[in-house]
Amino acid sequence: MVKSKMNTYPFLKGFCLLFGLVLLAACQSGTDKTSSTSTSSIQDRLDNKEIKYFSNGKRLYTQYCANCHMEDGEGLGKLIPPLNKADYLLKDVVGAAKIIAHGQQGEIMVNNIQYNQPMPGYSNLNANQIAELLTYISNAWDNAYGPVEVNDVKKALNK
Amino acid sequence: MNTPIKVFFSCLMLFVISCSESNKEMLPIMGRQTFKEVDGKVDTIFHTIPNFQLVDQDSAIITEEVVEGKIYVADFFFGTCPTICPIMKQQMLRVYERFKDQPNFVILSHTIDPDHDTVAYLNEYAKRLGVEDNKVWHFLTGNKEHIYDLGSPEGYMVPVGEDEDAPGGYIHSGAFILLDKDRRVRGFYDGTKAEEVDKLMQDIPKLFAAYGEE
Numbered sequence: 001m002v003k004s005k006m007n008t009y010p011f012l013k014g015f016c017l018l019f020g021l022v023l024l025a026a027c028q029s030g031t032d033k034t035s036s037t038s039t040s041s042i043q044d045r046l047d048n049k050e051i052k053y054f055s056n057g058k059r060l061y062t063q064y065c066a067n068c069h070m071e072d073g074e075g076l077g078k079l080i081p082p083l084n085k086a087d088y089l090l091k092d093v094v095g096a097a098k099i100i101a102h103g104q105q106g107e108i109m110v111n112n113i114q115y116n117q118p119m120p121g122y123s124n125l126n127a128n129q130i131a132e133l134l135t136y137i138s139n140a141w142d143n144a145y146g147p148v149e150v151n152d153v154k155k156a157l158n159k
Numbered sequence: 160m161n162t163p164i165k166v167f168f169s170c171l172m173l174f175v176i177s178c179s180e181s182n183k184e185m186l187p188i189m190g191r192q193t194f195k196e197v198d199g200k201v202d203t204i205f206h207t208i209p210n211f212q213l214v215d216q217d218s219a220i221i222t223e224e225v226v227e228g229k230i231y232v233a234d235f236f237f238g239t240c241p242t243i244c245p246i247m248k249q250q251m252l253r254v255y256e257r258f259k260d261q262p263n264f265v266i267l268s269h270t271i272d273p274d275h276d277t278v279a280y281l282n283e284y285a286k287r288l289g290v291e292d293n294k295v296w297h298f299l300t301g302n303k304e305h306i307y308d309l310g311s312p313e314g315y316m317v318p319v320g321e322d323e324d325a326p327g328g329y330i331h332s333g334a335f336i337l338l339d340k341d342r343r344v345r346g347f348y349d350g351t352k353a354e355e356v357d358k359l360m361q362d363i364p365k366l367f368a369a370y371g372e373e
Contacts, residue, residue: 068245076245078287120241120326
């Protein structure tokens with residue numbers, strides 16, 4: 001009964017609710033959200049097994065990489081290079097296995113910006129985990145490289 | 160209760176909720192307090208950051224005078240840190256971008272690896288980060304013992320130190336420390352977590368409001 005009575009004031013109720021919500025939003029000061037990963041077309045380029053790689057890779061990324069390269073893969077200023085849309089990575093995704101395993105020193109050019117911050121290696125990661133990581137970073141955000149094979153990673157590591 | 164009144168009250172509730180987080184709220188004063196009793200009157204003596212003398216990325220000598228009459232945020236990091244520093248710096252950049260034009264606001268980032276993080280190194284580091292000048296954000300280096308003392312319980316009360324087993328060779332807290340104009344600690348925030356830094360960015364205006372500044 002109350003409910004039916006309430007319905008006689010839909011405009012007033014709606015207006016107040018809206019106004020209150022606007023105020024609520026206005027009083028909470030700036031919280032910017034980082035962009036989320038677009039996984040919409042991942043199914044098109046990765047099969048089930050590779051999507052598993054991608055998902056495991058995401059966990060490894062959070063653990064080993066995101067502190068520096070950031071959750072959104074954008075890096076940090078001109079200190080730490082991006083992975084998202086990074087020509088340096090995408091021109092040789094499998095070759096990046098060595099960088100993950102052994103780290104890197106010295107200057108590199110990424111998207112025409114020179115970076116010079118040492119990266120530590122993670123010798124504790126095996127070829128499988130590195131393939132997972134590479135599957136993730138080369139297919140996350142705006143990257144759309146496709147699958148990364150463990151055997152290719154093994155070969156790259158032994159080069 | 161009839162319905163229009165009900166609607167009115169629910170609206171009122173929403174207004175109250177929406178503006179209850181007002182800037183008038185007091186932030187706590189942290190750290191050990193001591194008391195001094197003179198003629199039966201008890202004075203509370205709050206923990207304050209001791210005087211210091213360091214050098215920033217532009218070779219300017221930075222002492223406690225630079226934060227006199229200022230609200231500031233402090234942290235500890237090192238340039239070659241492979242773990243939490245980059246994310247801390249990404250988050251501190253948000254604080255910087257938001258408050259860099261606010262009068263009486265300063266950021267002090269202390270390196271805990273001054274042997275490596277020289278003035279020249281910090282200068283390049285700051286520029287690469289996107290901090291073009293030293294007007295607001297000072298990247299500080301100097302005597303190692305002095306910096307570690309500043310991090311100690313006598314100072315900012317955060318763990319800093321060398322540790323062979325830690326990645327990069329140093330341990331340090333990821334805390335952002337909020338200080339008031341009397342160099343009293345008013346808040347600790349995890350500088351690796353965006354939501355905690357959001358909280359810091361809400362608390363800074365509260366602290367300014369407490370001084371009657373917008």
